[in-house]
Amino acid sequence: CTFEDGKEISIRYNPAIFAKEKLQFGKMWTPGGEPMLLFTPADLALENATLPAGAYSVYIIPDKKKWTLIINKGVGADNKYDQQKDVIRTSMDLGSLGEPATELQLTLAHIGPKVCNLRVYYGKDGAWTDFKEK
Numbered sequence: 001c002t003f004e005d006g007k008e009i010s011i012r013y014n015p016a017i018f019a020k021e022k023l024q025f026g027k028m029w030t031p032g033g034e035p036m037l038l039f040t041p042a043d044l045a046l047e048n049a050t051l052p053a054g055a056y057s058v059y060i061i062p063d064k065k066k067w068t069l070i071i072n073k074g075v076g077a078d079n080k081y082d083q084q085k086d087v088i089r090t091s092m093d094l095g096s097l098g099e100p101a102t103e104l105q106l107t108l109a110h111i112g113p114k115v116c117n118l119r120v121y122y123g124k125d126g127a128w129t130d131f132k133e134k
């Protein structure tokens with residue numbers, strides 16, 4: 001997703017196929033067994049928290065009524081999740097998809113001059129949240 005000033009945020013993740021990798025509600029999900037990686041050259045705001053420019057691990061905890069997005073500064077080979085390295089932990093909006101996604105789909109959509117929307121689709125679940133450039 002590219003902001004109005006040309007700065008671009010991106011996310012990398014391992015593919016996950018719904019028929020093979022079921023979500024466990026209330027448990028941290030790392031598609032393909034690895035955290036997703038978020039890269040941003042811009043400082044971002046997510047709800048009331050600030051995310052400085054840099055690289056971050058991204059985790060999701062799915063649940064029936066809400067999903068939790070975790071942005072963690074622990075990035076690197078063999079880096080295990082450490083809650084003390086969490087920078088942001090926030091709820092995502094949640095909805096049902098009309099047509100189920102057979103594999104994980106993550107999209108960063110540019111929805112305003114300084115806003116990128118992270119959308120996560122998996123099975124019949126869709127979750128989203130906004131990143132705002134500071």
